[in-house]
Each structure stands twice: as structure tokens, then as C-alpha cells.
Amino acid sequence: MEVKLVHLYPDVMSLYGEYANIAVLRRTLEGLGAEVTVEKIGYEDSADFALADFIYMGAGTERAQKYALEKLAAQAVDLKAAIGRGVPVLFTGNAMELLGRSVTDAGGRVWPCLGLADYVTVETDKRDPVDVIAHSPLLERPAVGFMNKCSTTSGVTAPLFDRLSLGFGNEAKGGPEGYVDGDLFATHLTGPVLVKNQELLALMVRRIFAYKGWEAPEAVPALPHQAETYEVTLSELSARAKG
């Protein structure tokens, strides 16, 4: 049972602890008996998606995002081919924006993106970092986390989270957030999204198993302390949402 996780540009798309998503995914897969290799694709490197079983990119600064776009655009055909094969893909933070049609920066320059989804993003000179409680039909319980963006994304027809009980969505407070299309997942949630949200982590694990053609695990056990981190944060954020 071999699995290859590809982490795109961890040296530049690393706003706050993004590497932890791959770390917990790796350990969870190993706990289920998989032999995991992680391929970190540095900014100077060329990605090889041919053997990838999971592709991840995290958040970066607005500047780093544009440089990452330049690199990724050169390999868009290979990435699209991997997505076409059904490889699970997760883009978090402003990496999500690269999957859409374009990003317009705060200076008004339009950056054409990968066009894998039909949304557009506009950056502003205002930043509203916010705590988030996000509800998805794919998850029994809400996801918790944090968003650190200065943009609005419009034209999302299939959000990953259909509503937020705390936080700012793609383009409105409480509104839909993220994007999902089959095994392609994207969210503006920043940082170690999979660390606290074990259910979202388990979803990624199940999709990887399905892609590999392996029998689905009966259960995806939480890592020690993982459930408690979720409960504490959900409790704190819920109290905040009510207050």
C-alpha cells in the first residue's frame, strides 16, 4: 500500500504552519497501514504529477501567490491530467484562487489563473482575518479554522461549505465558502486545516483510498489529542458566534 503525497511549493506557499496538513495526513495514512512518501516540490523544482496520489498547496503572501501561479501555470496541463485521473487535490488559503479564472490584484492587474473552476478573485487593500465555523454537506459536523485573506471570490457554483456560522465566505459574511468538484477541494481556510478537522482529514484519506482502488477503511482513527483540539475550538468559536 504505497501512497505518494505531493506538496506544492512549501518553501513559498507557507503562510502559517501549512506543512502540518501533510504531516497529519501522512501519519493517519501510515496508521492505516499505508507506506507514504511525501514529495515536496520546491519553488525551483518542476513537479511530476504522474505518480501523485494526492496534491496539496497551502496559502502564501499575495506576492508569493503570483510567483507560485507562474510556476504552476507552466505545468497546468499535467495538473489537469492528474485531476482528470481522479487524484484528490486540496488547495487551501489563497492557493484556492489559483484554480479559478483570474486574480485581480489590489493594483488592478489581472492575473489569468488555471481555469479549472469558473470563479474570479479580486484582491483589496483591506484584510479581515477571521475565525471560521463552516458547514458542509460532506461533513457531519462543522469545520473550524481561520481565514487570513484580503480578497473576494465570486462565481463559485459549487462551494465546499454551503454556509458559515462564523466568518466571511467567498464573497459575503456567513456566505458559501470554498469550492468542490469531485475530488478537487479548495477553501480559503488558512494553515493546518486538517489538524483540527479530523473529519475533513478522514474525507481526504477516504478519497485517496478510493483513488488507489483500495477497500475503504472501516474507520479513520483520530490522532491522539486531535478530537480534543477540535472540541475546544468549536466550543470557543460557537460561544463567540452566539455572543
Place this chain on the structure above:
Amino acid sequence: MRKWLAILACKVLRFVGGLIGRGSSLPGQIALKLCPDVLGRLEPPPYVIAVTGSNGKTSTVEMIAAILTAAGRKVIYNKEGSNQIEGVTTLLLTNASMGGRVKGDVLLLESDERYAKYTFKWFHPTHFVITNLYRDQLTRNGHPEWVYAAIEPALHPDTTLILNADDPLVSRFAVGRDPAKVKWFGLEECAVSTKEHRGVYHDGARCPVCFGKMEYDCYHYAHIGRYRCTGCGYERHATDFTATAVDLDKGVLTIGGKTEITLAFKSIYNVYNILAAWSACSLAGVDEDTMAGVMSSYILKNGRMVTFALGERRGTLLTSKHENSVAYDTNLGYIRNQKEDCVVMVIVDAISRKYFTGETSWLWDIDFDLLDAPHIREVILCGKYANDLALRFDFTSVAPEKIQVRSTAQEGVDLLLGQGDGLPLYVVTCFSDRDKLLAHVKKD
């Protein structure tokens, strides 16, 4: 008339506020409502020194104040750390004559990174010290490049910048400015320097100017060091004020190859704070003997390092800002460099004392592997977010059997009181949580 009224109102409200123990922002806030451009109508002292950056603002300001005072200057500064425009307004107006002349020889201001542009819209510093830019309070600040962009509009062309040459992002403030209006401080390669980067992430990996790959001759800590971009040639600038040697074991800093300063706190942070203060005071005309005399006997008074007794155990509190991984790393490195067996406690209960957040991403940016050392016998993780800490520690090389998890600081204290080992204790936590420990100890 509006100016006069604003000054009067501020003085009265400050006096009354002082009697009832109220904060220092409100008088300034009301004065600004009465006269929004009051700061532009004042006559500041001949020297206006501002200090900003992610870390070290308060310590640097306090050192500058101590030196200037020892040199016989009358210094006006925001001792309470009210570093946004309202607090600065209170400070200036309460120290102004009714005609608007700010008394004193030097106005010294700790300035919030994001709000400096508002404070200095109406007047500008003669000297602006920028200490460093790190990942800090992501829940307010976004990221260091965002903070850089927020500071830039606050820098007037006539202001002399005093920059940390070893920080590539801070050094970028000099790009496009008159070189005569920039002074540099920094550290030569010395005993604390390493050839390899240490840390969970590397924010100096790409050039702040062209995004080219950066190469480092050495690192002093985090991304602070001697760097050069392989793309555009952007590189660490030569320094005007230089630490030529640092021995943290002995606690000696050498400036300019000749002046030795005894470090009361043997931390690389302290070295940079001293160097920043030294630079600013030197430019204000203070002689080296006076500066060295004050520095060598200087004990930080900001309460960030507190020694205490907990039962039979000696303890040291090292205040580290939550949401600031470099601050944590520096204090964890300090503990790692101690030689005697010890116990470490980390408390994360309220992430901020100023605002709400449940965000703990920053724990994954801290290099907790620094606590993987034989003399660190036990690590106690406490507070509401103890499980976040414990999960993070599961991804370090610290042996699991050394780790204890408690949901409150009180439970951590009880655990320590029940142990008879008497080992020294180091506590790492933030201002927001430190009283949860200090309530149980006897401070020195």
C-alpha cells in the same frame, strides 16, 4: 481655539483618568475629536525618535529612554506602551504647553506597525528605528509583507531610518531612499551564528525585492543573518553600528570591536535591542561611555523576564508573545542553552488579552524540537489549548514520556508542587496567560 481646547481637555481627562486608574487612550481619542489635526499643530522637540517592528519595541524604547535620561536629556515617551494614535496624542498633549510646544529634548515613541502611518500623518520622526519583521499576531497583522506595506507610508523622506541590516525585509525600506538618510545596525558573524538555517520555516528564502533565491553566509537566528540574493544582488548592507562579538555563555556583547557590554539577559534578542538603542542614542549625540555604562547595568523593567519561587523550586518566567513563533523560538533556545537539569512549562490558555481568537496555527511554526535536550527533564503543557500543544509535540523529537498535559495552569502548578525533584522551572507563555502562573508563585 480648537487646539487649545483639545490640549486642555486632554490634560484634564488624563489627570482624572490617572486618579481612577483609567487607560491612556481615551483623553487622546477625545482630543482628536475636538481637533482632528491637533498633532500637526504642535511643536515637537528637536529629536523625535520612533521605534517599530514585530519584536523588541518596548525593550528598545526603554533602553533608549534610560540612556538619554542618563545623558541628561529630558525624554517624553509612552511608558505605558499605548502605541496607537490615541495614546500618542494623549502623551503629546499632556506634555505640551497650552500653546502647543511639546516640552522635553526628545520625544520617544513606540509605534504600532500598522498604525504608524496614522500617527505620523501630522508630524514625522527625525529618526525611525525598525527592529525586525516576523510572523506576528497573524490574527491582526496578516503576514510580514502586509505589515511592511503598512509601515512604508509612515516613512517621511526627511526621516533618518535606523534599520536592522540583518533582516532582509526591514532592509528593503532603504530601497529608493537617499542613502544619507539611512543608518544601519547589525551583527558580524560570531559565536552565535550558524551556517545552516534553524527553524520550522524560512521567511528569508526568497528575495524581498525580486523573489530570487537568497543565499546566506550565516544566520544569527530565524531569517536574520548575512544574506545575498542570487538574482538581483540585493544584499545585507554594511553597518554603521556593529556588534562585532557576542558570547551568550559569558553574557558579553562587543560593539565596534572595543566596547564590551554585560548582558543582563543572555539572549540574542537582547543583543539586537541593545544595538538598536545604541544606534539611536549615538545619532542623538550621546557618548559611548554613557551608553555602555547604562547598558551594562541595565535590567529590563518591562516584566518580560520574572524570577520567582514555587514551593522549593526556583522559577523563571520567559514571556513570549503568543502568535509569534520567533519570540517562542528565542526563549526556547535560551532554555536549551542552560546547562542544568530543568522542567519546562508552556501555557496557552487565552491566545490574546486584547481580542478573541481560537487560532493556533502559529504553534506549528514554533521550533519545539529545541526542547529535545537531555537536561530538559519534563515538559508540562497547560491551558485551554494544551491538547493543541500536545498534538504539536507529537510531531517533535521530544520524548513522549517527558510530556505532561494539564487543562489549566493551576493543574500544572499542582503537579509541580507535588513533585519533590526541586529542579529549576522555566515557564514560557504570553502576557495574556502569565498571571495564571504568577498568582501561585512568590516573585523575587
